[in-house]
Amino acid sequence: MTTQPVRFYQVGSFAVGNRLLDPDQRTVQADRSRSNALTSGHRACQGCGEALGARYVLDAAMRATGGRLVAVNATGCLEVFTTPYPETSWQVPWLHSLFGNAAAVATGVAAALAVQGRDDVRVVAQAGDGGTVDIGFGCLSGMFERDDDVLFVCYDNEAYMNTGVQRSAATPPAARTATTEAVGPEPGNPFGQGKDLPTLAMAHGVRYVATATVAELHDLEAKVERAMGVRGARYLHVLVPCPLGWGSDPSDTIRVARTAKETGLFPVYEAEGGTVTSVSPIRRRVPVTEYLRLQGRFRHVVGADGTVHRPDIVERLQQMADATVERLGLDRPAFGEGGPAGTGSPRTGEAVGTGNPRTGGPAGEGATP
Ligand SMILES: Cc1ncc(C[n+]2csc(CCOP(=O)(O)OP(=O)(O)O)c2C)c(N)n1
């Protein structure tokens, strides 16, 4: 595998992993010989969570496959900021698909490799939330259903950032976007809409589904490595804060991602065949206001100093977080006995739950993660 010695200027930091640890406990990024799949010089905004997430994901996938990897990339910020023609920041075989068909193109690459008998070369597809939950969902559902040998990674920054921060079906309730303005009695994105893609992937009976954030990069790498150890369709959903669209400080990207998890608004877990198998417990539970106040997109709800402008909206968002924490047992020290109400899949014969933690819509008969 092609590697590029990386010079590290920081030691003992979380950014590069702690090289005082045993080698097998170090992060991929702490390895001087990491593949450096997404190298410097790209045009992402300062503090872009998507750039960070993609580098960790692809370097981990490269290590897991010995460098025999093809990446397919939907249109979106990640594609645009890495490949202003004729330049590229990618140091892996990389294809640009359309906005909506990354899953179908990746399926085609996997099929072509299979015809050639190249089962040593693996395929990763990547897209933003718009390219995953909206325009790309039909192709992705087909990829899941056929169990194609592809890891599909969604970098979820909760809106269409590349085209100017329009709402997607992953935008959280009350968030201000260019198309859900903070005006009227119900400002921002409406409650009760949107899709929870990890749950939908689980409902397809996908072999391996995981969520992660860029606040826990070791966890992210481990999930990529686990996913690459599985054949068939796999889905990884990574929360990647976008300072431009979220109105957060570029230096707060990790803090924002961590707080999303520590409030319970973004649950971090793994599932196999439609059933939750492990959750990442909340270390220090904080109220949702701690998350909202870090972001300009919620400024009509909570001020930067924590002043609550709309207690009714805060209450609804807190209820969403509480329901998710309760359902998955996120505030328990470990994955508890009789813990999360598994969502299951018709494929596995288990009940598929209802409800949606992302939308704050009707809880239905017991919500799912
Ligand atoms: C069929 C089609 N419609 C619209 C566009 C314009 N377009 C390009 S990227 C994008 C939004 C991407 O959003 P997302 O997938 O969330 O990625 P992000 O930029 O947020 O990372 C849109 C609408 C397009 N390229 N193709």
Ligand code: SF4
């Ligand atoms: S707009 Fe957001 S997702 Fe796009 S490059 Fe900037 S920070 Fe990253």
Ligand SMILES: [Mg+2]
């Ligand atoms: Mg997006």
